[in-house]
Amino acid sequence: MSLVTHSGFPRIGLKRELKRSLESHWRGEAPAQALLDTARGLRRRHWRLAVDAGAHVVPCNDFSLYDHVLDTAVLFDAIPSRYRPIFAENALDGYFAMARGHKRDGHDLAALEMTKWFDTNYHYLVPELEANQHFALTGDKPLAEFREAREQGHQARPVLLGPVSFLLLSKTVDGSDRLALLEALLPAYIELLGQLADAGADWVQLDEPCLVLDLDGDDHAAYRQAYASLAEAHRPRLLLASYFGALGDNLTLASTLPVDGLHIDLARAPEQLDAVLDALPSGHILSVGVVDGRNVWRSSPDRVLPALRKARERLGGDHLWLAPSCSLLHVPIDLEAETTLDPKQRAPMAFARQKIEELRVYADALADQPEAMAALAAQQALLNAQVHTPGVINTEVRSRLNTLGPQASLRRSAYAMRRMTQSEIRPLPPLPTTTIGSFPQTDTLRKARAAYRSGRLDEDAYEAMLQAEIERVVRFQEAIGLDVLVHGEPERNDMVEYFGEQLDGYLFTKLGWVQSYGSRCVKPPVIYGDVARRAPMTVRWSSYAQSLTTKPMKGMLTGPVTMLQWSFVRDDLPRETVCRQMALALRDEVHDLEAAGIEIIQIDEPALREGLPLRHIDWPRYLDWAVECFRITAGGVRDTTQIHTHMCYSEFNDIIEAVAAMDADVISIETSRSRMELLDAFVRFHYPNGIGPGVYDIHSPRVPAVEEMLDLLHKALDVLQPAQLWINPDCGLKTRGWPEVELALRRMVDSARQLRDELQLAA
Ligand code: GLN
Ligand code: ZN
Secondary structure (H helix, E strand, O other): OOEEEOOOOOOOOOOOHHHHHHHHHHOOOOOHHHHHHHHHHHHHHHHHHHHHHOOOEEEEOOOOOOOHHHHHHHHOOOOOHHHHHHHHHOHHHHHHHHHHOEEEOOEEEOOOOEEEOOOOOOEEEOOEEOOOOOOOOOOOHHHHHHHHHHHOOOOEEEEEEOHHHHHHHOEEOOOOOHHHHHHHHHHHHHHHHHHHHHOOOOEEEEEOHHHHOOOOHHHHHHHHHHHHHHHHOOOOEEEEEOOOOOOHHHHHHHHHOOOOEEEEEOOOOHHHHHHHHHHOOOOOEEEEEEEOOOOOEOOOHHHHHHHHHHHHHHHOHHHEEEEEOOOHHHOOOOHHHOOOOOHHHHOOEOOHHHHHHHHHHHHHHHOOOHHHHHHHHHHHHHHHHHHHOOOOOOHHHHHHHHOOOHHHHOOOOOHHHHHHHHHHHOOOOOOOEEOOOEOOOOHHHHHHHHHHHOOOOOHHHHHHHHHHHHHHHHHHHHHHOOOEEOOEOOOOOOOOHHHHOOEEEEEOOOOOOEEEEOOEEEOOOEEEEEEEEOOOOOHHHHHHHHHOOOOOEEEEEEOHHHHHHOOEEOOOOOHHHHHHHHHHHHHHHHHHHHHOOOOEEEEEOOOOHHHOOOOHHHHHHHHHHHHHHHHHHHOOOOOOOEEEEEEOOOOOHHHHHHHHHOOOOEEEEOOOOOOOHHHHHHHHOOOOOEEEEOOOOOOOOOOOOHHHHHHHHHHHHHHOOHHHEOEOOOOOOOOOOHHHHHHHHHHHHHHHHHHHHHOOOOO
């Protein structure tokens, strides 16, 4: 029988047990041992669950306390020297210092840079390397977790981030060549493989997701060198895992590396099967990722079964493994827990557990088991009947979209003209200060929301509480002297969920948590039907906030691309069509805000870059529709209405033209963690509109000094004009506590004042 396995499981726990445990440890309330016990308990539960769902072999070392790329760096001793004193005192503290920064006992350290894991909403920590970097196998995490799984009676396959992807995902701090470090790194991998072999591991999975990217000759050479030396080592058999797309022009490379098996993603790239089957050396295992590890829909047996049959015919059943397309890290754990969902809506869905069950049914069907065949036939019939499920098709939205003219994505005048009109009717000080939208989500707020949702707090009391919070935020901003205010978003649990809940076409899970970074999880809503707005969504909060102050109040919306990117999207329509539906719904909201007297409206698109295809050749098409959707959202307003957008946590240098094409009057953009690396783009490209490169990192509790902010602002002024510069943090403040926010924003306003003085710009 073909073997059923998977290559990684969500770590956080059905009820976010890991999150709770991490956070209480960070607050100093729980000892390290309590955290490690929680982690061990989760691993045990998840291995059991996978086996009960039908997996023959489970992965190990896919678990992480924070991030698996950070784990790999620490495992091989790639620890930047500034963290070493903390490691020397306590290894776990050192690990978290790299992840989150560290300000305690005389230390004041920033965290490693964090960036998106390929095109997912998972974030990894970017290892910092240098020329002549030293590597050594100093940890035993993979080995310990292998032994742990085996003691629990499981057949386990250690998963490691492969050496070439590890280097390609790292950065060197001195500009030296990352791949030059391969030779120094390989002995550590070889030693580890030897230890795993001695401990009895049959297979090790080496994740090389970079194999689906555009690679050059040097990258290819690195792959050949790396795998040639690993092949000679004393080692288990090696499964080379690719995912998130097609191998494409790297197929010849991948299929000729001296390994024992290859994993391919057939959910994103089903078309690559034939080529892979032709290229695969005889005797190799092929692990086929046939169910989508990144989305919540059941697979289509009409698509999967023929592919499986073809692969089995060519390889034989015992050389074929069935797996999800990638780690299940990117989907929630168990649909069974969603007891409140309408069974009709639940029927076409599958979470991690159901995906493993699906694989087992496919394996049984390949072995000609009649019940499995019947189950697959029923699954296909159910998927075919989806169009008749209420809410899936909205004819009004479809016809509005069909008749949408090209002028819908145009502002009335060009930026230069709008800028003049706007500064006439609403003069702002030079170097205006603002924030990105949210203020701290306090415990009181969260508790009140929970009470409101469960009916323990009535609507009037909840609204009064939100209004009081808005007032406090407004008064605070006035007191410290910010120029463009926000209402603070206290009514929002999450920037996507909040809107999704008010839109048709969305459904919500109770426990559908997915890890975003560290202990932070999101519960992506699910777009199952056509998207439409029922009624205004934010107008009353923004109007109330504006009524409290004479300063301009910025309205705050999540943009169409981000709504799409951070939701699970139906797979029966092209993504761009779903995005256009979203843009129309948000356009109506922008219109209503404007009509209510809100003159500045921010449409957040932090996820714009995240949606970029992994291969460059596919970029222009995506950027075209993504930018167009933003412009449809903003396009209906008067010239006097100032449109802002916000982007964060990725590099924008290479899409700066598309960012400019969005034609927002002002953009706030993350730059402080990377020390304004973004600004390099403005050397080659003249960005015309207003821009606020974030002056401090809100993802860390560390509050930088005024001088540090000024230093970043000076860097910005090397390439930007004072007249276009705005001063703001990197991102929203909802995850922070009030004391740090207060201090940081005061310093930020101070830095603006000092800079105005220095440039002799009168406020
Ligand atoms: N307006 C949002 C906030 O401030 C933006 C969040 C984000 O960029 N992720 O929370
Ligand atoms: Zn942000």
